[in-house]
Amino acid sequence: MREIHTDEIRDTVARLCMEACYYLPEDILAGFKKAEAKEVSPLGKTIINQLIENAELAAAEHVPYCHDTGMTVVYAEIGQDVHIVGGSFSDSINAGVRKGYQEGFLRMSVVGDPLLRVNTNDNTPAVIHTDIVDGDRIKFTLLPKGGGSENMSAMKFLLPGEGTEGVKKFVIETIEAAGGKACPPVVVGVGIGGTFDKVTAIAKEAVLREVGVHHHEPHIAELERDLLEAINRTGIGPQGLGGVSTALWAAVETYACHITALPVAVNIQCHAARKKSAVL
């Protein structure tokens, strides 16, 4: 049994909020550079170059690369031999979000009630996903998610017989409906299988996969390659202003599902692809 104090959790979450918003992940930056080299639209090339410059400027000045610093999605993989002391686990995560957004000069983008719409002014509450795993550590992964791309995400139950082609069709429809609204070049996270709740959860986990890394199963990796190619042939391009770099990457996660069902979810991650992890 290892003890972890809630103060430590709070401070770690606060640090991750700031780092995720200031420093664009390396794999995304590398993805920009690769896309820039391939882009045939002059305007598209200019936009990608501006995004690279923007990420470098933000990192140098420790300011957010995108102003929409999002709703904070927090993944906690909690080792079953950890004992949390000092207070409530979820309170300490929210305290960390509050601290990170206030001290980091991040934008408060959360309203407390979806219909009354009054800003909570501290970006809480976070969306918290916990998983109990082996070991005596806690791994936190933060995904502060901007509204523009999240709003363009979609879920659908296909008929099982629609299979791979049906999945491709739904993904492309979702990307085309999103167009420039989701701030391409995007990372596309696709979930296939599970239940209504599970399929969206794995689509979001897919977004966290490193750009350039395929699924371990060959038929899913092949689907990822096909999806990426088709997405980049839509012509949408950077910011929806035309080009061949609509997506940097397409990642698919799957789960077992019911004999009657083929659920598919598409979670779109804009170019401000914030993700940052730490292990306690």
Added chain:
Amino acid sequence: MARDAAHKRMIELLGNNEPLPVDLRQEIIFYAGPCPPKPGQVIGSTAPTTAYRMDPYAPAMYEYGVKGTIGKGPRRDSIKEACREYGAISFAAVGGLSAILSKCITAVEIVAYEDLGPEAIRKLEVRDFPVLVAYDSYGNDLYEQEIAKYRTLGDGVT
């Protein structure tokens, strides 16, 4: 600078024939909500928000006298028509180019709806602020034009 919540309030005022809290005739609205400024910054990171969310409000704002709007992403056909009808322009700036664009803003002042926090109406002075004409007053649509040049996908998925 004004976005969803401020538009909602302004449209209500226009509907009741009441004056807006600031005169926006002949002005350009930047659809955005900034990060708070760090000490020493004029404004925190800033870039346009998705323009289509203001589509229900924009025609009435153009009719009222707003000359242009700056947002990101494609908009509904009603915007194309409204731009033509009222001689307005819908501009696009690069979404998420927020560290760079904040440097093009030289002065900022909250002029209405301070209670809305990042959604308050702000008056901005800008220098060399990069925008593109997305929808002009003649019915042209930059998104449609540019995407058509690079689309190689058939009607199916391959």
